[in-house]
Amino acid sequence: MRDLRDRVICIVGASSGIGRATALACAQAGMNVAVAARRIDLLESLAREIESHGRVALPVACDVQFDADVSALIERCLEHFGRLDAVLANSGYGHQGCVVDLTDESLRRIFEVNFFGTVRVAREAVRAFRASGRGHLMITSSCLSRFTLPYFGAYSATKAAQTQVARSLRLELQREGIDVSVIHPITTMTEFHDASADVSGIRRRGVPRHAPRLFVQPPERVARAIVRCLRRPRAEVWTSHITRLVAGAMVAFPRFHDFCLRKELALQAAYLDVESISGKAEVAAEGAAG
Numbered sequence: 001m002r003d004l005r006d007r008v009i010c011i012v013g014a015s016s017g018i019g020r021a022t023a024l025a026c027a028q029a030g031m032n033v034a035v036a037a038r039r040i041d042l043l044e045s046l047a048r049e050i051e052s053h054g055r056v057a058l059p060v061a062c063d064v065q066f067d068a069d070v071s072a073l074i075e076r077c078l079e080h081f082g083r084l085d086a087v088l089a090n091s092g093y094g095h096q097g098c099v100v101d102l103t104d105e106s107l108r109r110i111f112e113v114n115f116f117g118t119v120r121v122a123r124e125a126v127r128a129f130r131a132s133g134r135g136h137l138m139i140t141s142s143c144l145s146r147f148t149l150p151y152f153g154a155y156s157a158t159k160a161a162q163t164q165v166a167r168s169l170r171l172e173l174q175r176e177g178i179d180v181s182v183i184h185p186i187t188t189m190t191e192f193h194d195a196s197a198d199v200s201g202i203r204r205r206g207v208p209r210h211a212p213r214l215f216v217q218p219p220e221r222v223a224r225a226i227v228r229c230l231r232r233p234r235a236e237v238w239t240s241h242i243t244r245l246v247a248g249a250m251v252a253f254p255r256f257h258d259f260c261l262r263k264e265l266a267l268q269a270a271y272l273d274v275e276s277i278s279g280k281a282e283v284a285a286e287g288a289a290g
């Protein structure tokens with residue numbers, strides 16, 4: 001068991017949801033926390049909350065699409081705290097649509113943030129860890145790295161890519177004293193779902209439909225699992241054992257995958273205006289999202 005007191009973590013994608021909850025859970029565990037994302041106002045209020053737990057916080061504006069932002073972030077962490085023990089690469093968003101109907105531009109953008117953004121954070125984190133001879137890199141992937149949902153093909157592809165990179169890094173960096181863990185949250189109640197429907201230009205009908213309660217979690221639950229993993233590093237963190245088992249079965253038996261997900265498609269159709277999940281709606285939505 002590692003003592004987390006006075007250790008330093010940098011959480012990239014900390015302005016909301018899982019990243020925000022993890023920042024607070026780390027502070028409660030005694031860690032000092034650098035919080036990064038694009039929305040600096042949210043990071044500054046989060047930093048004040050962290051400081052109210054008697055810990056040191058550093059809010060840093062960072063867009064993971066830019067190498068310079070990510071390298072400046074890690075440099076600032078080292079300057080400010082004099083050490084860096086762990087980094088969580090957590091930034092990400094969803095883009096729903098049938099992959100063949102999405103524009104190349106939107107496909108490149110989701111890979112730029114979810115996959116290349118993760119690689120940028122990993123590269124700079126590992127550079128710092130190598131200099132100190134230790135460190136823990138954590139990557140927020142998803143249960144959707146193992147199976148997918150209708151209209152989540154592009155997103156799932158980015159999550160599968162993250163997971164495989166994490167697995168190979170874990171083996172490659174082990175001898176250097178660097179731990180690598182990948183986190184597989186299930187449906188988590190955050191801004192993610194509204195943001196991904198908005199960026200995809202999807203019209204919704206009535207109240208949001210989420211997975212059955214058994215498969216829905218608050219971000220605090222994911223945060224607690226991440227803190228446990230910081231204390232005792234593990235290769236993969238699943239926040240739902242049943243999903244882990246079902247995911248394994250879906251990988252082994254593709255017809256089981258399709259059977260389960262065909263039902264999901266019908267349920268989704270009742271809530272989403274499936275007609276609006278098309279490349280045409282998406283272009284307008286991306287313009288509006290900037």
Ligand SMILES: NC(=O)c1ccc[n+]([C@@H]2O[C@H](COP(=O)([O-])OP(=O)(O)OC[C@H]3O[C@@H](n4cnc5c(N)ncnc54)[C@H](OP(=O)(O)O)[C@@H]3O)[C@@H](O)[C@H]2O)c1
Pocket residue numbers: 012013014015016017018019036037038039040062063064065090091092093094113140141142143184185186187188189190191192193195219
């Ligand atoms: N919610 C779920 O059901 C679920 C399930 C499995 C996995 N996940 C994964 O969990 C991670 C966190 O998602 P969440 O559910 O907590 O959603 P969220 O509340 O929307 O948080 C996403 C975070 O990513 C940041 N981000 C997005 N684009 C960025 C960019 N270009 N540069 C830097 N930061 C960026 C956002 O901050 P700014 O907008 O301020 O930049 C925000 O802090 C994501 O990787 C997501 O794929 C979520």
